[in-house]
Amino acid sequence: MKPKPTRLPALCFAFALCFAFALAFALATTLPAAPPAAVAKDPADPQKAFNFANKPDAMLQEQARVIYKQARRVLEAHPPSAMPDAARQLALFAIDSLLHDTRLDKGAAFTGFMEDVARRVADTLATKPAVPLRIIRFYNHGFILQTPSVTLAIDIVRGGRRVITGVDEEPFIDLELMRPIVGRCDALFVSHPHNDHADLRLARLFLDAGKPVVAPPGLWENESPLIIRPRSAGATAPVDFTLALPALRAPLAVRAYPGHQGKTPNNLYAITTPEGKIILHSGDQTGGGDDLSWLLKIREQLRVDVFLPQCWMARLPLVVEGVAPALVLPGHENEMGHTIDHRESYWQTMRRVQKLSAPVIVTAWGEHVDIP
Numbered sequence: 001m002k003p004k005p006t007r008l009p010a011l012c013f014a015f016a017l018c019f020a021f022a023l024a025f026a027l028a029t030t031l032p033a034a035p036p037a038a039v040a041k042d043p044a045d046p047q048k049a050f051n052f053a054n055k056p057d058a059m060l061q062e063q064a065r066v067i068y069k070q071a072r073r074v075l076e077a078h079p080p081s082a083m084p085d086a087a088r089q090l091a092l093f094a095i096d097s098l099l100h101d102t103r104l105d106k107g108a109a110f111t112g113f114m115e116d117v118a119r120r121v122a123d124t125l126a127t128k129p130a131v132p133l134r135i136i137r138f139y140n141h142g143f144i145l146q147t148p149s150v151t152l153a154i155d156i157v158r159g160g161r162r163v164i165t166g167v168d169e170e171p172f173i174d175l176e177l178m179r180p181i182v183g184r185c186d187a188l189f190v191s192h193p194h195n196d197h198a199d200l201r202l203a204r205l206f207l208d209a210g211k212p213v214v215a216p217p218g219l220w221e222n223e224s225p226l227i228i229r230p231r232s233a234g235a236t237a238p239v240d241f242t243l244a245l246p247a248l249r250a251p252l253a254v255r256a257y258p259g260h261q262g263k264t265p266n267n268l269y270a271i272t273t274p275e276g277k278i279i280l281h282s283g284d285q286t287g288g289g290d291d292l293s294w295l296l297k298i299r300e301q302l303r304v305d306v307f308l309p310q311c312w313m314a315r316l317p318l319v320v321e322g323v324a325p326a327l328v329l330p331g332h333e334n335e336m337g338h339t340i341d342h343r344e345s346y347w348q349t350m351r352r353v354q355k356l357s358a359p360v361i362v363t364a365w366g367e368h369v370d371i372p
């Protein structure tokens with residue numbers, strides 16, 4: 001007998017279909033609509049993100065990066081001036097604010113900012129200036145004097161810990177980024193043996209290229225016979241010496257003043273460029289003690305065109321009066337190896353220099369000032 005066809009499969013199919021529709025309807029009415037993918041999660045690239053919920057560190061880093069970049073834009077539009085306008089001052093104060101926020105000390109934003117400084121300085125050095133003297137500001141109290149005939153670095157360092165020995169060092173700037181800078185300099189002057197002024201691996205780049213390094217007593221004593229030490233630790237009178245440089249027909253004339261930071265010997269270099277400009281760099285001269293006997297009489301010996309004092313020097317107005325420079329360019333702001341109470345902001349410098357007897361230009365790292 002032919003079996004009676006059953007209707008069970010058709011019934012099952014209809015039931016499953018109804019269940020699926022019911023489930024879909026229930027989900028659609030009880031669950032929130034899925035947001036668009038772009039809102040659901042941050043893009044992998046934080047520079048395109050606008051949602052940092054539950055990512056406070058990433059938010060701070062990205063905010064710092066944005067402000068560093070904007071500060072640089074403002075400084076480019078409002079370059080170094082003895083009368084900085086409100087926009088330039090605010091850009092410098094914004095940099096102060098970031099460099100005094102210890103949450104940002106070793107972050108990607110700070111590293112990127114420092115790398116940008118090194119690249120910009122290398123770019124600036126690629127072209128000889130049309131003026132007799134260009135002064136380029138580097139990190140901390142580092143400056144590079146660039147003239148049509150010669151380029152001289154003073155106290156340039158990568159910053160960070162233990163760069164003075166190079167052992168277990170933690171620099172802020174990769175050594176590779178310094179190679180183009182060293183390649184465009186003819187000599188290095190180091191004022192005194194502290195991490196924020198003396199960088200051994202950087203000095204070795206100069207020495208390996210046969211370029212002279214001028215150093216204070218007690219620094220890298222066994223490193224290289226190419227290191228020149230114009231003064232002894234006990235010197236009390238300035239020492240005149242010359243540097244023979246391949247770039248120059250006549251040797252470079254330099255005077256080393258036998259200064260101190262506390263009891264540590266600190267050379268103040270007065271460099272006379274082939275173009276006839278005289279630049280005096282203070283190192284970390286503390287501005288007191290027996291050194292005052294010659295420090296306050298420099299004006300009687302030299303006609304200083306540009307004085308580069310560290311911003312927190314004791315008796316700064318008195319010393320500037322004694323040096324009588326045509327222009328003051330302070331340095332040493334925002335030394336990141338110090339705790340924030342002694343990093344020294346640009347706004348602090350601006351207060352300190354208000355009563356100096358010479359015009360003052362406050363510069364940011366990577367900027368330069370042309371001296372006609």
Ligand SMILES: [Zn+2]
Nearest residue numbers: 194196197284
């Ligand atoms: Zn220092």
